[in-house]
Amino acid sequence: MSKIIELKNVNKWFDKFQVLKDIDLEVAPQEKIVICGPSGSGKSTLIRCINRLEEHQKGNIIVDGTELSESTKNIEKIRAEVGMVFQQFNLFPHLSILENCSLAPIWVKKLPKKQAEEIAMNNLKRVQIDDQALKFPGQLSGGQQQRAAIARALCMEPKIMLFDEPTSALDPEMIKEVLDVMVDLAKGGMTMIVVTHEMGFAKEVADYMIFMDEGKIVERAKTKEFFENPKSDRTKLFLSQIL
Amino acid sequence: MVLIAKPSKNNIKTYVPIGLSLVSLSFLDVFLYAFFNLNLTAFLPSQLSYFLPLILGFIGFYLIRIEFSGISSLDILNKNINSSNFNALLTLFTIFIIIKSIPPMLDWFILDANFVGNSKEDCTGDGACWVFIKVWFNRFMYGLYPDAEQWRINTAFLILFATVGVSFFVSEKLKKYFILFLVFVFPFLGIKLISGGSFGLEYVESAAWGGLSLTFIISAFAILFCFPIGVILALGRRSSLPAIKYISIGFIELWRGVPLITVLFMSAVMFPMFLPDGTFIDKLIRVLIAITLFEAAYMAEVVRGGLQALPKGQYEAAKSLGMGYWRMNALIILPQALKLVIPGIANTLLALVKDTPLIFVVGLMELAGMIGLAKTNPKWLGMAMEGYVFAGLVFWVICYAMSRYSQNLEKKLSTER
Numbered sequence: 001m002s003k004i005i006e007l008k009n010v011n012k013w014f015d016k017f018q019v020l021k022d023i024d025l026e027v028a029p030q031e032k033i034v035i036c037g038p039s040g041s042g043k044s045t046l047i048r049c050i051n052r053l054e055e056h057q058k059g060n061i062i063v064d065g066t067e068l069s070e071s072t073k074n075i076e077k078i079r080a081e082v083g084m085v086f087q088q089f090n091l092f093p094h095l096s097i098l099e100n101c102s103l104a105p106i107w108v109k110k111l112p113k114k115q116a117e118e119i120a121m122n123n124l125k126r127v128q129i130d131d132q133a134l135k136f137p138g139q140l141s142g143g144q145q146q147r148a149a150i151a152r153a154l155c156m157e158p159k160i161m162l163f164d165e166p167t168s169a170l171d172p173e174m175i176k177e178v179l180d181v182m183v184d185l186a187k188g189g190m191t192m193i194v195v196t197h198e199m200g201f202a203k204e205v206a207d208y209m210i211f212m213d214e215g216k217i218v219e220r221a222k223t224k225e226f227f228e229n230p231k232s233d234r235t236k237l238f239l240s241q242i243l
Numbered sequence: 244m245v246l247i248a249k250p251s252k253n254n255i256k257t258y259v260p261i262g263l264s265l266v267s268l269s270f271l272d273v274f275l276y277a278f279f280n281l282n283l284t285a286f287l288p289s290q291l292s293y294f295l296p297l298i299l300g301f302i303g304f305y306l307i308r309i310e311f312s313g314i315s316s317l318d319i320l321n322k323n324i325n326s327s328n329f330n331a332l333l334t335l336f337t338i339f340i341i342i343k344s345i346p347p348m349l350d351w352f353i354l355d356a357n358f359v360g361n362s363k364e365d366c367t368g369d370g371a372c373w374v375f376i377k378v379w380f381n382r383f384m385y386g387l388y389p390d391a392e393q394w395r396i397n398t399a400f401l402i403l404f405a406t407v408g409v410s411f412f413v414s415e416k417l418k419k420y421f422i423l424f425l426v427f428v429f430p431f432l433g434i435k436l437i438s439g440g441s442f443g444l445e446y447v448e449s450a451a452w453g454g455l456s457l458t459f460i461i462s463a464f465a466i467l468f469c470f471p472i473g474v475i476l477a478l479g480r481r482s483s484l485p486a487i488k489y490i491s492i493g494f495i496e497l498w499r500g501v502p503l504i505t506v507l508f509m510s511a512v513m514f515p516m517f518l519p520d521g522t523f524i525d526k527l528i529r530v531l532i533a534i535t536l537f538e539a540a541y542m543a544e545v546v547r548g549g550l551q552a553l554p555k556g557q558y559e560a561a562k563s564l565g566m567g568y569w570r571m572n573a574l575i576i577l578p579q580a581l582k583l584v585i586p587g588i589a590n591t592l593l594a595l596v597k598d599t600p601l602i603f604v605v606g607l608m609e610l611a612g613m614i615g616l617a618k619t620n621p622k623w624l625g626m627a628m629e630g631y632v633f634a635g636l637v638f639w640v641i642c643y644a645m646s647r648y649s650q651n652l653e654k655k656l657s658t659e660r
Contacts, residue, residue: 053559072567080565090560094579094656103574104564149560156564 003062004029004160004191005050010059012045019045020056021215029159032192034202034223037212038238043195046212047162050193051082064159080108083153087165089145091137097124097148098133101155109156116155123151127181143174147181154185161185163194199243203227211235250309258306259317265303269296270338277343297335304331363623375626376633379617383633386453386608392445396456399433430467434460449527450606455637458609461531462596468535469595470588473542474581478572480547491543498540504601506533511605530602538595545587549580582656589649593642610634 005027012020019042027033035043048054049061052068052075061068063078092100101120105111111119124130127147129140137145146166153161163182167175179201186192186205196202202209202223209226211219211234219226219235227243230236250258273296275281284292304325312318324334355370358377366372376383385393406429410421437460440446452460479491498506510533511526518524553576561571581588600611608616614630617623 051563053562076565076567079563082563084560084563086556086560088554088556090554090556092557092560092575092579094582104566107570107574108565152564 003027004064006062008060010049010056010061012049012056019215023217027191029191030189031207032186032205033208033210034206035195035210035212036197041212042215043212044164047164047193047195050162051079051084080156081159083156083158083161085149085153085163085166087168089149091145091149093137096134096136100148101152105155120155123154127151141174142170143177146170146178150181160191165195167196167198197242211238250306252309252312255309255312262303262306265299269300269303272296273339273342277346300335301331371629372626373629375623375629382454382617383610383613384454385456386613387451388447392447395436399436403429430464449525453608454613455610458599461534461599464531465534465538465595466592469538469542472539474546476539476543477546477550480543481550495540495543498537503537503598504604506537507601507604526605527607530605530607538591541591545584545591546580548587549584550576552583553580585649585653589646593645596641597638610637
């Protein structure tokens with residue numbers, strides 16, 4: 001099966017501090033991968049490298065056949081194909097939810113306004129907040145905002161979705177509504193890379209689990225095997241602490 | 244010994260009427276003395292008579308200072324202006340000063356002022372000589388612009404006000420065209436109308452322009468140009484390209500570090516020396532460029548403040564949707580950053596309007612400049628006060644209007660709630 005994301009020997013430094021060490025990772029289309037690990041282990045940095053919100057200094061990252069390099073054109077092309085959901089939602093507070101969702105399709109994909117709004121409404125329906133379309137982000141609850149952010153990313157009709165701790169900034173009772181949307185998305189066949197501590201979610205949807213520590217991939221295993229029979233001691237320790 | 248007891252709810256029925264009458268008495272005494280020169284306490288030694296209202300008011304305020312009195316108006320009064328002995332004193336001082344300053348102001352501005360006549364000799368009263376403003380009014384508005392051609396200035400401003408006025412009532416779609424017209428067409432149309440030289444209009448050189456109309460022309464053009472230049476400089480200063488970044492920093496720091504008056508002087512005196520022989524750029528245009536670049540440097544720093552206040556996540560979200568630099572800034576970053584710094588922008592633009600009188604150093608006379616000229620006219624010596632009070636009022640009206648507009652804009656654009 002051809003790979004949609006390939007990372008070969010990726011290294012990254014913040015000044016002298018090395019955050020990513022020799023990362024190799026391949027993701028096939030429609031695969032769902034959950035990355036976990038202690039804070040500061042480089043998991044956020046890793047997925048932010050995939051759409052070049054962070055620059056890597058060594059190695060190759062190839063997304064959907066395009067290599068990420070200095071070329072601004074390539075970067076923008078890849079970003080339009082890769083949706084990202086942030087921990088802090090990062091909705092645009094000066095625009096309504098509908099405008100948040102239709103803005104990029106109109107200006108980046110050059111769709112007519114009417115069509116873009118139709119797509120936006122469909123995606124808002126999918127995350128069940130189409131009744132909030134005309135409100136501003138500040139008027140929504142955290143869970144609704146995060147679902148709106150997912151809808152906004154989906155409006156670009158991405159091939160890959162990256163989730164950077166999407167539920168970490170939410171109140172406990174709102175986590176479920178966001179996870180439900182993500183499970184639904186996974187079942188729809190989206191390629192997903194998710195950084196999260198929600199192990200229930202991971203067990204339900206992930207094909208592979210990746211455990212990172214100190215900038216390295218310590219373990220990569222099928223989900224069932226990862227939870228039932230982790231190989232490294234570091235993984236065992238981590239799992240014993242969070243499960 | 245009722246009177247010695249501390250004011251409280253128990254004796255509220257006695258204390259509040261006594262206290263209120265004492266306070267009223269003190270105000271009445273100051274009022275009568277200030278307005279009618281009537282001294283009720285003249286029989287007392289003069290120093291005591293002078294301080295008596297303060298003492299009476301102070302005791303009165305003390306007596307009515309009853310917490311949780313159950314009378315809501317009294318509670319509000321106590322909370323706001325009578326919360327302690329010190330605050331009671333401050334309240335009394337403030338009110339006395341206001342009462343005492345009204346009569347002389349009223350006298351100078353209106354009661355003893357002179358409105359009728361055509362020359363300084365008609366001003367016989369002690370107050371302001373508004374005849375001065377009346378006689379020179381035309382010059383204060385139009386400078387040395389020929390009387391017969393002044394309809395052109397009037398027409399230009401009429402078109403401006405009419406367009407702005409109508410634009411408030413048209414639909415959103417049409418509004419766009421009105422704004423485009425106001426920003427890209429009208430300024431040049433207006434200037435052509437005022438300067439003339441074609442379409443059968445007589446040419447009026449810019450040295451003859453002046454007065455309030457020149458204040459408006461310079462302010463409007465400087466605001467129009469300094470804003471986009473400031474935004475570009477602000478973006479430039481935060482650019483990741485070193486060349487653009489350091490050019491922007493250099494430009495901003497250079498212009499911010501020089502007083503406007505020297506910039507204006509250089510634009511008028513030194514700049515022409517660097518031009519090749521035979522080239523000539525109108526003095527007004529040179530001044531306009533100087534003010535624009537000067538204020539743009541300030542504007543850039545204000546806008547940069549807004550850019551820096553935005554969370555990094557906004558940039559990342561825009562990028563992650565595939566937006567390039569210009570789209571990200573135009574659609575996501577600037578609309579938010581500019582909204583954040585509306586008070587700062589208003590500040591800079593108000594300062595700009597009030598800086599325009601400095602163009603006198605190059606011989607251009609806007610409103611304050613024309614007043615400066617008129618007060619040195621041998622027939623009108625000694626009119627500086629009237630002139631500058633008038634200028635102050637006009638500038639205040641302009642600036643206050645701008646300030647109100649910026650506040651409305653802020654409210655209108657707010658999406659926080």
